[in-house]
Amino acid sequence: MxxxxxxxxxxxxxxxxxxxxxxxxxxxxxxxxxxxxxxxxxxxxxxxxxxxxxxxxxxxxxxxxxxxxxxxxxxxxxxxxxxxxxxxxxxxxxxxxxxxxxxxxxxxxxxxxxxxxxxxxxxxxxxxxxxxxxxxxxxxxxxxxxxxxxxxxxxxxxxxSCVLVPFGGLEEAGVGAGKTVIVAPATGKFSGGAVLAALAMGAKVIAAGRNEQGLEKLKTFPGAAERLLTVKLVSDAVKDTAALLAATGGKGAQAYIDFSPPAAGAHGTPTHITACLNTLKRGGIAMFMGGIYSNVEVNYIGLMMRNITIKAKFMYERAQAKTLIKMIEFGNLRIGExxxxxxxxxxxxxxxxxxxxxxxxxxxxxxxxxxxxxxx
Missing domain, CATH: 3.90.180.10 (Medium-chain alcohol dehydrogenases, catalytic domain)
Structure with a gap:
């Protein structure tokens, strides 16, 4: 054998x-x-x-x-x-x-x-x-x-996979040209891939996180000079909401994609989730793709009054995988060094x-x- x-x-x-x-x-x-x-x-x-x-x-x-x-x-x-x-x-x-x-x-x-x-x-x-x-x-x-x-x-x-996984969520959330999306936290493997993919899709991206050095790396991405803003989070929901809203020009974002690691939920609902949900404009969508194992609390009435959709996405669909590979082959999305x-x-x-x-x-x-x- x-x-x-x-x-x-x-x-x-x-x-x-x-x-x-x-x-x-x-x-x-x-x-x-x-x-x-x-x-x-x-x-x-x-x-x-x-x-x-x-x-x-x-x-x-x-x-x-x-x-x-x-x-x-x-x-x-x-x-x-x-x-x-x-x-x-x-x-x-x-x-x-x-x-x-x-x-x-x-x-x-x-x-x-x-x-x-x-x-x-x-x-x-x-x-x-x-x-x-x-x-x-x-x-x-x-x-x-x-x-x-x-x-x-x-x-x-x-x-x-670092780009394909977030691409599945971004596409399902309707992210594209003329849309603003918040990525938080934004300095990990998959969350960084979300920033890269969202820029390639033509969106304006608000990348948020506590790691300033990590946020600086994102500014080298193709399209970042034109359509990327970074926000340093301070773990205060009120202050972070204000900073994120200011980054959107005061108008809010159409989408928010979350890649929280398991540790983020160790002490209750992470403040960045509350802040990002607060920053979504009417009709916005939040896409949960992270690894939190515990429960997350949300402001029921606040979300309902603004018609906010919360979805969870596991990986991606096969059609999305084919699309992303073609984006790379066509030069729309640049990966590698x-x-x-x-x-x-x-x-x-x-x-x-x-x-x-x-x-x-x-x-x-x-x-x-x-x-x-x-x-x-």
Whole structure:
């Protein structure tokens, strides 16, 4: 039986380990891929140790998304062919029930059905030399344009999720030219991606956060000179509301997208959520896409009187993924070094502990860490 190397998490009490595992074969509806680069988030160690309560079925190969090259495809593949470069989307949905979904190699979802789908059909993720993925989760990347013409590197393309996740929420909120959107907090990986994507979509962006140095980085984004304003939050809902409203020219914003981390809800409703909701104009929409596990309080009558919509968005839709990739290919959205998406380091599978150490230090925009299972 053919084998390959993979990082296997067998217990939350033990370090993730490099093991030799059986190599899968292509079946109907699947593709076998050689992993070239997979992003390692700053919170990866918290997942590996169980500190973050993500649903996993151990032992398991982790790793949610990657850029890979197709090795083999199932007999029902029409467009996907061996040799093609693809982005592997981690959002897997049951083919007979789109409400049943989970994140490949990261989170089994919130239902027994989604957890069974991960456990029995798509158990292993991308921190491996080889990964098996659904055909519909493999987005073909135009290598001639992206790498040849535009000069992107594989690692740049492996960073797509940082922009793709917020793009899903921004598009659903109707963000675009002539609209004002508040992004708060705005200095993390996904929130920074929201600023980058919103600017590319033509919106005026109010980026808010407590980290002044992080806010300064956003001013280098394409379109920032014309349509970006930053607001330093002071953790006072009244003062922050006034500052945000002033940044909108006193007229309020049409949309607000939130990427609060889990820690933000440790002491009740974060003041920035209250301030951002207060700054929305009549008919505005708030999109929750962060990681708060606790309850959040809102001003019921204040929201009702202004016709405010609050929505939550998990990841993005497949049509949105295709749109974003085309935006990059067409040059509408610039990623990579030109947008501050710098590379902190690349590590082989055998260097995972070094990779985790570095990733933990890079919670802001840039300095991204990648696992590179097939060097050379």
């Amino acid at each position: 053919a084998t390959h190397k993979a990082l296997v998490l067998s217990s939350f009490d033990k370090p993730i380990s490099l093991e030799t595992v059986p190599t899968p074969t292509a079946t109907p509806g699947s593709a076998i891929l050689r992993v070239l680069a997979a992003g390692l988030p700053a919170y990866a160690r918290d997942i590996f140790t169980g500190k973050l309560p993500y649903v996993l079925t151990l032992p398991q190969v982790l790793g949610p998304s990657c850029v890979a090259r197709v090795i083999e495809v199932g007999p029902d593949a029409i467009v996907l062919k061996p040799g093609q470069l693809v982005f592997v989307d981690p959002t897997i949905a049951a083919r007979d029930d789109s409400d049943c979904n989970f994140l490949l190699g990261l989170h089994g979802g919130v239902t027994e059905e989604s957890q069974r789908l991960m456990r029995e059909s798509w158990r292993d993720g991308c921190y491996a030399e080889i990964v098996k993925a659904p055909l519909e989760n493999c987005y073909i990347l135009d290598e001639e344009v992206l790498i040849g013409k535009l000069g992107y590197k594989i690692h740049d393309l492996a960073n797509l 030109g947008s501050g998406m710098t590379i902190g380091g690349t590590f082989g599978l055998e260097e995972i502990e070094k990779a985790l150490d570095l990733a933990e230090k890079g919670k802001g925009w840039g300095g991204d860490v990648f696992v590179v299972p097939n060097r050379g």
